[in-house]
Structure formats: C-alpha cells, structure tokens
Amino acid sequence: MGDEDKKSRIVTDAVWKEQARKEKEHLAQEEKEQAKSAPAEEQPARGSLPRANFITLVNSLVVQIWFSLGRVSDPNAKEAPPVNLDLAKHHIDILQVLEDKTKGNLTEQESRMLATALHEVRMQYVEAVQT
Numbered sequence: 001m002g003d004e005d006k007k008s009r010i011v012t013d014a015v016w017k018e019q020a021r022k023e024k025e026h027l028a029q030e031e032k033e034q035a036k037s038a039p040a041e042e043q044p045a046r047g048s049l050p051r052a053n054f055i056t057l058v059n060s061l062v063v064q065i066w067f068s069l070g071r072v073s074d075p076n077a078k079e080a081p082p083v084n085l086d087l088a089k090h091h092i093d094i095l096q097v098l099e100d101k102t103k104g105n106l107t108e109q110e111s112r113m114l115a116t117a118l119h120e121v122r123m124q125y126v127e128a129v130q131t
Contacts, residue, residue, distance in 0.1 A: 023120055027062075030113055031055060054102075054110050058095065058117050065091045065121045069128045083128060092121055 031050075050056045066072040068088035073081040095118050106114065 027059060027113070030109060033109070054106065055113055058114055061091055061095050062117050062121060069124055071124065085129060088125055088128070092125060095121070
C-alpha cells in the first residue's frame with residue numbers, strides 16, 4: 001500500500017468515525033426523548049439492560065451491521081476486525097423487511113429512526129464494498 005493509499009484510508013477512517021459518532025449521539029438523543037415520554041414503570045433501572053423496544057431492536061441490528069463491516073472492534077484486539085459483506089447485507093435486508101412489515105404501525109420517531117438507520121448502514125455498506 002503506497003503512502004497516498006494510506007493517507008486516503010486515514011481520511012476515510014476519520015470521516016467514518018466522525019459520522020459514526022454523530023449517529024451514535026443522534027440515536028442516544030432519540031432514546032432519551034423516548035425514555036422521557038415513557039411511563040416511569042416502563043423505564044429500566046440504572047445499570048440494567050436497555051428496555052426491550054423497537055428502537056433497541058433497530059440499534060442491535062445496526063451494531064451487527066457495523067461489526068460485519070469491520071467498523072466495531074474489540075479495543076484489546078491486535079488486528080482489525082474481519083469484514084463480512086454477505087452478513088452485513090443480510091442484516092441490512094432484515095432492517096428493510098422490518099421497515100416493510102411495520103409500515104403504518106410505527107410512531108413518527110420510530111419510523112424516522114429506522115429510515116435514518118437504513119440510510120446510514122447502506123451508505124457504510126457501499127463504502128465498504130468500494131474499498
């Protein structure tokens with residue numbers, strides 16, 4: 001890999017990391033807003049697992065996609081995570097099925113969040129295929 005290839009890879013990684021950070025902040029903000037509107041008995045206790053809801057389901061699929069694209073890694077790992085484009089595509093297809101099957105049954109926030117998540121992971125998939 002030449003110096004120019006390394007530089008473009010570093011810039012791409014920096015751009016992706018910033019995009020992932022913004023998406024994570026956006027998703028966290030949406031969860032906070034939803035938690036505020038949920039009745040107190042439905043909110044999870046501190047330190048417990050997140051509430052099982054639609055947004056948590058979508059977030060878990062997004063994380064699986066990131067993992068399959070090699071975007072999420074174990075900080076203790078010595079090498080980059082493996083990329084599995086077929087598995088990433090499979091999880092993206094599952095998100096699409098979820099959107100198709102829930103159309104008209106989601107809150108505006110859930111629908112917007114799912115559409116945003118689908119768009120973001122599709123763009124990341126295209127970027128991974130091109131590299």
